[in-house]
Amino acid sequence: MKIAISASGKTLDSQVDPRFGRAAGFIIYDMETGTFEYKDNSQNLNAMQGAGIQSAKNISDYGVGALITGHCGPKAFTALNAAGVKIYAGAAGTVAETIEKFKAGDLSEAENADVEGHWM
Amino acid sequence: MPEATIKNTIAIASGKGGTGKTTVAVNLAFMLRDTGHKVRLIDCDVEAPNAHIFMKPEIMESKTVYVPVPIVDEAKCNGCGRCGEVCRFSAIVALGTKAMTFPSLCHGCGSCILTCPERALREGEREVGVMEKGMASGVEFAHGRLRVGEAMSPPLIRAVKKLESDADVTIIDCPPGTSCPVVQSVRGSDYVVLVTEPTPFGLNDLILAVEMIREVGLPFGVIVNRMGAGDQRTHDFCLANNIKIIGAIPDDRRIAESYSRGRLIFDDLPEYRGRFEQIIEAVKERMPANNRS
Numbered sequence: 370m371k372i373a374i375s376a377s378g379k380t381l382d383s384q385v386d387p388r389f390g391r392a393a394g395f396i397i398y399d400m401e402t403g404t405f406e407y408k409d410n411s412q413n414l415n416a417m418q419g420a421g422i423q424s425a426k427n428i429s430d431y432g433v434g435a436l437i438t439g440h441c442g443p444k445a446f447t448a449l450n451a452a453g454v455k456i457y458a459g460a461a462g463t464v465a466e467t468i469e470k471f472k473a474g475d476l477s478e479a480e481n482a483d484v485e486g487h488w489m
Numbered sequence: 490m491p492e493a494t495i496k497n498t499i500a501i502a503s504g505k506g507g508t509g510k511t512t513v514a515v516n517l518a519f520m521l522r523d524t525g526h527k528v529r530l531i532d533c534d535v536e537a538p539n540a541h542i543f544m545k546p547e548i549m550e551s552k553t554v555y556v557p558v559p560i561v562d563e564a565k566c567n568g569c570g571r572c573g574e575v576c577r578f579s580a581i582v583a584l585g586t587k588a589m590t591f592p593s594l595c596h597g598c599g600s601c602i603l604t605c606p607e608r609a610l611r612e613g614e615r616e617v618g619v620m621e622k623g624m625a626s627g628v629e630f631a632h633g634r635l636r637v638g639e640a641m642s643p644p645l646i647r648a649v650k651k652l653e654s655d656a657d658v659t660i661i662d663c664p665p666g667t668s669c670p671v672v673q674s675v676r677g678s679d680y681v682v683l684v685t686e687p688t689p690f691g692l693n694d695l696i697l698a699v700e701m702i703r704e705v706g707l708p709f710g711v712i713v714n715r716m717g718a719g720d721q722r723t724h725d726f727c728l729a730n731n732i733k734i735i736g737a738i739p740d741d742r743r744i745a746e747s748y749s750r751g752r753l754i755f756d757d758l759p760e761y762r763g764r765f766e767q768i769i770e771a772v773k774e775r776m777p778a779n780n781r782s
Contacts, residue, residue, distance in 0.1 A: 418578055419579020425584065426573065444594075447589070448589065451584050451586055452584035452585055
Protein backbone atom coordinates (compact mmCIF):
# COMPACT_ATOMS: atom_id res chain seq x y z
CA MET A 370 0.00 0.00 0.00
CA LYS A 371 1.07 3.56 -0.71
CA ILE A 372 0.48 6.28 1.86
CA ALA A 373 0.56 10.06 1.49
CA ILE A 374 1.99 12.42 4.10
CA SER A 375 1.46 16.17 3.86
CA ALA A 376 4.97 17.59 3.89
CA SER A 377 6.62 20.99 4.00
CA GLY A 378 9.61 19.73 1.97
CA LYS A 379 10.74 17.10 -0.49
CA THR A 380 12.61 14.66 1.77
CA LEU A 381 11.81 12.28 4.63
CA ASP A 382 13.57 14.74 6.97
CA SER A 383 10.98 17.39 6.15
CA GLN A 384 8.41 18.41 8.72
CA VAL A 385 4.85 17.19 8.32
CA ASP A 386 2.81 20.10 6.95
CA PRO A 387 -0.04 20.54 9.45
CA ARG A 388 -2.41 21.63 6.67
CA PHE A 389 -3.90 19.13 4.26
CA GLY A 390 -5.56 21.09 1.42
CA ARG A 391 -2.93 23.81 1.40
CA ALA A 392 0.07 21.63 2.22
CA ALA A 393 3.28 22.57 0.39
CA GLY A 394 3.39 19.04 -1.03
CA PHE A 395 2.94 15.34 -0.36
CA ILE A 396 5.42 12.53 0.18
CA ILE A 397 3.98 9.40 -1.41
CA TYR A 398 5.58 6.50 0.45
CA ASP A 399 5.40 2.90 -0.72
CA MET A 400 5.09 0.61 2.32
CA GLU A 401 6.21 -2.48 0.41
CA THR A 402 9.35 -1.11 -1.24
CA GLY A 403 10.23 1.68 1.22
CA THR A 404 10.62 4.12 -1.68
CA PHE A 405 8.98 7.51 -1.96
CA GLU A 406 8.31 10.38 -4.31
CA TYR A 407 7.39 14.02 -3.73
CA LYS A 408 4.33 15.68 -5.25
CA ASP A 409 4.25 19.44 -5.28
CA ASN A 410 0.94 21.00 -4.16
CA SER A 411 1.63 24.68 -4.80
CA GLN A 412 -1.32 24.96 -7.19
CA ASN A 413 -3.72 24.09 -4.38
CA LEU A 414 -1.67 26.03 -1.83
CA ASN A 415 -2.58 29.12 -3.85
CA ALA A 416 -6.11 28.08 -4.81
CA MET A 417 -8.88 30.61 -4.28
CA GLN A 418 -11.19 27.98 -2.85
CA GLY A 419 -11.69 24.21 -2.81
CA ALA A 420 -8.05 23.41 -1.97
CA GLY A 421 -9.03 20.49 0.24
CA ILE A 422 -11.25 18.97 -2.42
CA GLN A 423 -8.62 19.28 -5.16
CA SER A 424 -5.91 17.89 -2.88
CA ALA A 425 -8.23 14.97 -2.08
CA LYS A 426 -8.71 14.42 -5.80
CA ASN A 427 -4.93 14.34 -6.33
CA ILE A 428 -4.37 12.02 -3.39
CA SER A 429 -6.99 9.71 -4.84
CA ASP A 430 -5.33 9.84 -8.28
CA TYR A 431 -1.95 8.91 -6.75
CA GLY A 432 -3.55 5.63 -5.72
CA VAL A 433 -2.82 5.88 -2.01
CA GLY A 434 -4.75 3.98 0.65
CA ALA A 435 -4.10 6.32 3.57
CA LEU A 436 -3.35 9.96 4.19
CA ILE A 437 -1.43 11.25 7.19
CA THR A 438 -1.67 14.97 7.94
CA GLY A 439 -2.06 17.54 10.70
CA HIS A 440 -5.63 18.68 10.20
CA CYS A 441 -8.42 17.85 7.80
CA GLY A 442 -11.52 19.97 7.18
CA PRO A 443 -15.06 18.80 6.44
CA LYS A 444 -15.08 19.04 2.64
CA ALA A 445 -11.71 17.32 2.25
CA PHE A 446 -12.84 14.68 4.74
CA THR A 447 -16.00 13.99 2.74
CA ALA A 448 -14.04 13.78 -0.52
CA LEU A 449 -11.32 11.51 0.88
CA ASN A 450 -13.96 9.26 2.40
CA ALA A 451 -15.71 8.97 -0.95
CA ALA A 452 -12.39 8.08 -2.55
CA GLY A 453 -11.83 5.37 0.06
CA VAL A 454 -8.70 6.98 1.50
CA LYS A 455 -8.22 6.44 5.23
CA ILE A 456 -7.34 9.63 7.15
CA TYR A 457 -4.90 9.94 10.03
CA ALA A 458 -4.86 13.47 11.45
CA GLY A 459 -2.87 15.03 14.28
CA ALA A 460 0.54 14.12 12.91
CA ALA A 461 3.57 16.27 13.77
CA GLY A 462 7.36 15.97 13.54
CA THR A 463 9.29 14.75 10.52
CA VAL A 464 7.87 12.64 7.71
CA ALA A 465 10.25 9.76 8.62
CA GLU A 466 9.12 9.74 12.26
CA THR A 467 5.51 9.82 11.16
CA ILE A 468 5.97 6.85 8.84
CA GLU A 469 7.54 4.88 11.72
CA LYS A 470 4.59 5.72 13.97
CA PHE A 471 2.19 4.64 11.27
CA LYS A 472 4.03 1.34 10.80
CA ALA A 473 3.97 0.76 14.55
CA GLY A 474 0.22 1.35 14.62
CA ASP A 475 0.58 4.43 16.83
CA LEU A 476 -1.66 6.62 14.69
CA SER A 477 -5.42 6.33 14.92
CA GLU A 478 -7.81 6.76 12.05
CA ALA A 479 -9.88 9.98 12.07
CA GLU A 480 -13.62 9.50 12.30
CA ASN A 481 -14.50 13.13 11.57
CA ALA A 482 -13.03 16.32 10.25
CA ASP A 483 -11.04 17.89 13.09
CA VAL A 484 -11.22 21.53 11.97
CA GLU A 485 -13.93 23.85 10.63
CA GLY A 486 -14.37 24.56 6.95
CA HIS A 487 -13.22 27.87 5.54
CA TRP A 488 -15.95 30.47 5.23
CA MET A 489 -17.98 28.46 2.74
CA MET B 490 -37.20 70.21 -15.89
CA PRO B 491 -33.45 69.64 -15.75
CA GLU B 492 -31.37 71.57 -18.22
CA ALA B 493 -29.36 68.49 -19.18
CA THR B 494 -30.93 65.15 -18.50
CA ILE B 495 -28.38 62.52 -17.57
CA LYS B 496 -29.61 59.07 -18.50
CA ASN B 497 -26.77 57.52 -16.66
CA THR B 498 -25.47 55.39 -13.88
CA ILE B 499 -23.20 56.72 -11.17
CA ALA B 500 -21.52 54.24 -8.83
CA ILE B 501 -20.46 55.39 -5.37
CA ALA B 502 -17.55 53.27 -4.17
CA SER B 503 -14.66 53.59 -1.74
CA GLY B 504 -11.95 51.21 -0.71
CA LYS B 505 -12.11 51.71 2.99
CA GLY B 506 -15.45 51.10 4.68
CA GLY B 507 -17.19 53.87 6.57
CA THR B 508 -15.92 56.75 4.45
CA GLY B 509 -19.41 58.00 3.60
CA LYS B 510 -20.53 56.13 0.47
CA THR B 511 -24.11 55.83 1.65
CA THR B 512 -24.20 59.42 2.89
CA VAL B 513 -23.04 60.66 -0.51
CA ALA B 514 -25.26 58.24 -2.47
CA VAL B 515 -28.48 59.01 -0.62
CA ASN B 516 -27.96 62.78 -0.52
CA LEU B 517 -27.08 62.84 -4.22
CA ALA B 518 -30.20 60.82 -5.01
CA PHE B 519 -32.54 63.27 -3.28
CA MET B 520 -30.66 66.24 -4.68
CA LEU B 521 -31.06 64.88 -8.21
CA ARG B 522 -34.75 64.22 -7.54
CA ASP B 523 -35.18 67.88 -6.64
CA THR B 524 -33.59 68.99 -9.90
CA GLY B 525 -36.27 67.10 -11.83
CA HIS B 526 -34.60 63.78 -12.50
CA LYS B 527 -36.26 60.41 -12.22
CA VAL B 528 -33.83 58.85 -9.81
CA ARG B 529 -33.19 55.33 -8.65
CA LEU B 530 -30.86 54.27 -5.84
CA ILE B 531 -29.60 50.70 -5.72
CA ASP B 532 -27.89 49.55 -2.53
CA CYS B 533 -25.47 46.88 -3.78
CA ASP B 534 -23.85 46.35 -0.39
CA VAL B 535 -25.92 43.19 -0.01
CA GLU B 536 -23.84 41.92 2.93
CA ALA B 537 -24.71 44.97 5.03
CA PRO B 538 -27.28 47.14 3.26
CA ASN B 539 -28.03 50.40 5.07
CA ALA B 540 -29.34 52.93 2.54
CA HIS B 541 -32.91 51.95 3.52
CA ILE B 542 -32.28 53.32 7.02
CA PHE B 543 -31.91 56.81 5.54
CA MET B 544 -34.35 56.53 2.65
CA LYS B 545 -37.14 54.71 4.52
CA PRO B 546 -38.60 53.18 1.37
CA GLU B 547 -41.95 51.47 1.10
CA ILE B 548 -41.04 47.99 -0.21
CA MET B 549 -43.47 46.90 -2.91
CA GLU B 550 -41.78 43.87 -4.37
CA SER B 551 -39.66 41.14 -2.83
CA LYS B 552 -38.10 38.21 -4.62
CA THR B 553 -35.80 35.37 -3.59
CA VAL B 554 -32.67 35.00 -5.73
CA TYR B 555 -31.11 31.64 -6.51
CA VAL B 556 -27.97 30.45 -8.27
CA PRO B 557 -28.09 27.23 -10.25
CA VAL B 558 -26.15 24.29 -8.81
CA PRO B 559 -25.68 20.80 -10.28
CA ILE B 560 -27.61 17.78 -9.04
CA VAL B 561 -26.11 14.36 -9.81
CA ASP B 562 -28.30 11.56 -11.16
CA GLU B 563 -26.35 8.66 -9.66
CA ALA B 564 -28.07 6.15 -11.93
CA LYS B 565 -26.57 7.88 -14.98
CA CYS B 566 -23.18 9.08 -13.62
CA ASN B 567 -20.32 6.78 -14.58
CA GLY B 568 -17.72 8.74 -12.59
CA CYS B 569 -15.74 9.89 -15.64
CA GLY B 570 -14.82 13.13 -13.85
CA ARG B 571 -15.23 15.51 -16.79
CA CYS B 572 -17.43 17.76 -14.62
CA GLY B 573 -14.64 18.17 -12.08
CA GLU B 574 -12.12 19.01 -14.83
CA VAL B 575 -14.18 21.93 -16.12
CA CYS B 576 -15.13 23.29 -12.69
CA ARG B 577 -12.79 26.12 -11.71
CA PHE B 578 -14.12 26.17 -8.16
CA SER B 579 -13.90 22.52 -7.03
CA ALA B 580 -17.66 22.50 -6.54
CA ILE B 581 -17.99 19.11 -8.21
CA VAL B 582 -15.52 16.26 -8.24
CA ALA B 583 -15.47 12.55 -9.06
CA LEU B 584 -12.99 10.53 -7.05
CA GLY B 585 -13.11 7.25 -8.91
CA THR B 586 -16.75 7.08 -7.90
CA LYS B 587 -19.92 8.99 -8.73
CA ALA B 588 -19.56 12.76 -8.94
CA MET B 589 -20.07 14.56 -5.64
CA THR B 590 -21.01 18.22 -5.29
CA PHE B 591 -20.13 21.02 -2.87
CA PRO B 592 -22.98 23.49 -3.52
CA SER B 593 -21.55 26.25 -1.32
CA LEU B 594 -18.53 26.52 -3.64
CA CYS B 595 -20.61 26.61 -6.84
CA HIS B 596 -20.68 29.87 -8.83
CA GLY B 597 -23.53 28.61 -11.00
CA CYS B 598 -21.74 28.79 -14.36
CA GLY B 599 -23.34 25.57 -15.65
CA SER B 600 -20.17 24.22 -17.32
CA CYS B 601 -20.43 20.84 -15.62
CA ILE B 602 -23.99 20.32 -16.83
CA LEU B 603 -23.03 21.22 -20.41
CA THR B 604 -19.95 18.99 -20.31
CA CYS B 605 -21.40 15.80 -18.84
CA PRO B 606 -21.30 13.16 -21.60
CA GLU B 607 -23.85 11.00 -19.77
CA ARG B 608 -26.34 13.83 -19.17
CA ALA B 609 -26.22 12.82 -15.54
CA LEU B 610 -26.37 16.38 -14.19
CA ARG B 611 -29.38 18.63 -13.94
CA GLU B 612 -29.91 22.10 -12.60
CA GLY B 613 -30.95 22.58 -8.99
CA GLU B 614 -30.79 25.82 -7.04
CA ARG B 615 -29.22 27.39 -3.99
CA GLU B 616 -30.79 30.43 -2.33
CA VAL B 617 -28.39 33.37 -2.16
CA GLY B 618 -30.68 36.06 -0.80
CA VAL B 619 -33.61 38.37 -1.34
CA MET B 620 -33.98 41.47 -3.48
CA GLU B 621 -36.46 44.18 -2.63
CA LYS B 622 -37.80 47.08 -4.62
CA GLY B 623 -39.87 50.08 -3.61
CA MET B 624 -40.24 53.85 -3.53
CA ALA B 625 -38.73 56.36 -1.10
CA SER B 626 -40.11 59.91 -1.27
CA GLY B 627 -40.24 59.89 -5.05
CA VAL B 628 -36.96 58.02 -5.54
CA GLU B 629 -36.97 54.45 -6.80
CA PHE B 630 -35.23 52.14 -4.37
CA ALA B 631 -33.80 48.63 -4.68
CA HIS B 632 -31.46 46.55 -2.58
CA GLY B 633 -30.43 42.98 -1.89
CA ARG B 634 -30.07 41.14 1.39
CA LEU B 635 -27.62 38.25 1.28
CA ARG B 636 -28.77 35.05 3.00
CA VAL B 637 -27.00 34.68 6.36
CA GLY B 638 -24.24 32.10 5.86
CA GLU B 639 -23.97 32.73 2.12
CA ALA B 640 -20.47 33.77 1.00
CA MET B 641 -21.08 34.64 -2.63
CA SER B 642 -22.67 38.04 -3.17
CA PRO B 643 -22.04 38.81 -6.90
CA PRO B 644 -25.02 36.79 -8.22
CA LEU B 645 -27.38 38.70 -5.91
CA ILE B 646 -25.80 42.05 -6.85
CA ARG B 647 -26.23 41.17 -10.54
CA ALA B 648 -29.91 40.34 -9.97
CA VAL B 649 -30.58 43.59 -8.09
CA LYS B 650 -28.92 45.64 -10.84
CA LYS B 651 -31.07 43.93 -13.48
CA LEU B 652 -34.37 45.01 -11.88
CA GLU B 653 -36.46 47.14 -14.21
CA SER B 654 -36.64 50.86 -13.70
CA ASP B 655 -38.12 54.04 -15.17
CA ALA B 656 -35.32 56.20 -13.84
CA ASP B 657 -33.01 58.31 -15.95
CA VAL B 658 -30.32 58.44 -13.27
CA THR B 659 -29.25 55.44 -11.23
CA ILE B 660 -27.06 55.85 -8.16
CA ILE B 661 -25.34 52.67 -7.08
CA ASP B 662 -24.24 52.47 -3.44
CA CYS B 663 -21.41 49.93 -3.65
CA PRO B 664 -19.96 47.64 -0.98
CA PRO B 665 -16.57 48.67 0.42
CA GLY B 666 -13.34 47.05 -0.70
CA THR B 667 -11.93 46.25 -4.13
CA SER B 668 -12.89 42.62 -4.72
CA CYS B 669 -15.52 40.77 -6.80
CA PRO B 670 -18.64 42.30 -5.16
CA VAL B 671 -17.34 45.82 -5.86
CA VAL B 672 -16.34 45.00 -9.43
CA GLN B 673 -19.80 43.52 -9.97
CA SER B 674 -21.39 46.67 -8.51
CA VAL B 675 -19.44 49.28 -10.53
CA ARG B 676 -19.45 47.35 -13.80
CA GLY B 677 -21.56 49.03 -16.47
CA SER B 678 -21.57 52.41 -14.71
CA ASP B 679 -20.86 55.62 -16.60
CA TYR B 680 -18.97 57.23 -13.78
CA VAL B 681 -17.53 56.14 -10.44
CA VAL B 682 -17.29 58.39 -7.40
CA LEU B 683 -14.69 57.20 -4.89
CA VAL B 684 -15.44 58.50 -1.41
CA THR B 685 -12.44 58.67 0.87
CA GLU B 686 -11.28 60.31 4.06
CA PRO B 687 -7.94 62.09 4.43
CA THR B 688 -6.44 59.56 6.85
CA PRO B 689 -3.62 57.05 6.25
CA PHE B 690 -6.19 54.21 6.19
CA GLY B 691 -8.41 56.11 3.80
CA LEU B 692 -5.50 56.84 1.49
CA ASN B 693 -4.17 53.29 1.54
CA ASP B 694 -7.52 51.92 0.44
CA LEU B 695 -8.13 54.77 -2.01
CA ILE B 696 -4.93 53.79 -3.81
CA LEU B 697 -6.22 50.20 -4.10
CA ALA B 698 -9.63 51.41 -5.28
CA VAL B 699 -8.05 53.64 -7.95
CA GLU B 700 -6.04 50.67 -9.25
CA MET B 701 -9.19 48.55 -9.39
CA ILE B 702 -11.30 51.19 -11.18
CA ARG B 703 -8.51 51.83 -13.70
CA GLU B 704 -8.38 48.07 -14.35
CA VAL B 705 -12.14 48.00 -14.93
CA GLY B 706 -11.67 51.04 -17.18
CA LEU B 707 -14.24 53.52 -15.87
CA PRO B 708 -13.94 57.30 -15.50
CA PHE B 709 -13.87 58.35 -11.87
CA GLY B 710 -13.41 61.20 -9.45
CA VAL B 711 -12.80 61.48 -5.71
CA ILE B 712 -14.86 63.00 -2.92
CA VAL B 713 -12.90 63.73 0.26
CA ASN B 714 -15.17 63.31 3.26
CA ARG B 715 -14.33 64.56 6.75
CA MET B 716 -12.05 67.13 5.21
CA GLY B 717 -10.04 68.76 7.98
CA ALA B 718 -9.51 65.50 9.84
CA GLY B 719 -6.33 63.66 8.95
CA ASP B 720 -3.67 65.21 6.73
CA GLN B 721 -2.75 66.48 3.29
CA ARG B 722 -1.48 63.22 1.81
CA THR B 723 -4.73 62.22 0.11
CA HIS B 724 -4.82 65.52 -1.75
CA ASP B 725 -1.16 65.15 -2.69
CA PHE B 726 -1.79 61.65 -4.01
CA CYS B 727 -4.70 62.82 -6.18
CA LEU B 728 -2.70 65.74 -7.51
CA ALA B 729 0.34 63.60 -8.30
CA ASN B 730 -1.78 61.00 -10.09
CA ASN B 731 -3.95 63.39 -12.05
CA ILE B 732 -7.10 62.38 -10.17
CA LYS B 733 -9.89 64.94 -10.04
CA ILE B 734 -11.27 65.75 -6.60
CA ILE B 735 -14.87 66.52 -7.48
CA GLY B 736 -16.02 67.47 -4.02
CA ALA B 737 -15.30 67.68 -0.33
CA ILE B 738 -17.43 67.37 2.78
CA PRO B 739 -16.05 68.96 5.94
CA ASP B 740 -15.42 67.14 9.21
CA ASP B 741 -18.52 68.49 10.95
CA ARG B 742 -19.88 66.86 14.07
CA ARG B 743 -23.43 67.84 13.10
CA ILE B 744 -23.18 65.63 10.00
CA ALA B 745 -22.25 62.64 12.17
CA GLU B 746 -25.10 63.41 14.57
CA SER B 747 -27.59 63.64 11.71
CA TYR B 748 -26.27 60.37 10.27
CA SER B 749 -26.51 58.60 13.62
CA ARG B 750 -30.22 59.45 13.70
CA GLY B 751 -30.75 57.96 10.24
CA ARG B 752 -31.33 61.39 8.78
CA LEU B 753 -30.00 63.21 5.74
CA ILE B 754 -27.59 66.14 5.47
CA PHE B 755 -30.00 67.20 2.77
CA ASP B 756 -32.81 67.70 5.33
CA ASP B 757 -30.91 68.64 8.49
CA LEU B 758 -28.11 70.84 7.18
CA PRO B 759 -29.35 72.68 4.11
CA GLU B 760 -26.21 74.82 4.09
CA TYR B 761 -24.40 71.83 2.62
CA ARG B 762 -26.74 71.46 -0.35
CA GLY B 763 -24.48 73.66 -2.42
CA ARG B 764 -21.68 71.15 -1.98
CA PHE B 765 -23.79 68.36 -3.39
CA GLU B 766 -24.96 70.57 -6.26
CA GLN B 767 -21.30 71.17 -7.13
CA ILE B 768 -20.64 67.44 -7.00
CA ILE B 769 -23.54 66.80 -9.37
CA GLU B 770 -22.25 69.45 -11.76
CA ALA B 771 -18.75 67.97 -11.66
CA VAL B 772 -20.09 64.48 -12.34
CA LYS B 773 -22.27 65.72 -15.21
CA GLU B 774 -19.33 67.50 -16.78
CA ARG B 775 -17.15 64.44 -16.63
CA MET B 776 -19.67 61.83 -17.72
CA PRO B 777 -18.75 60.50 -21.16
CA ALA B 778 -22.34 60.82 -22.43
CA ASN B 779 -22.47 64.52 -21.51
CA ASN B 780 -19.02 65.39 -22.69
CA ARG B 781 -19.48 65.32 -26.41
CA SER B 782 -19.08 69.02 -27.19
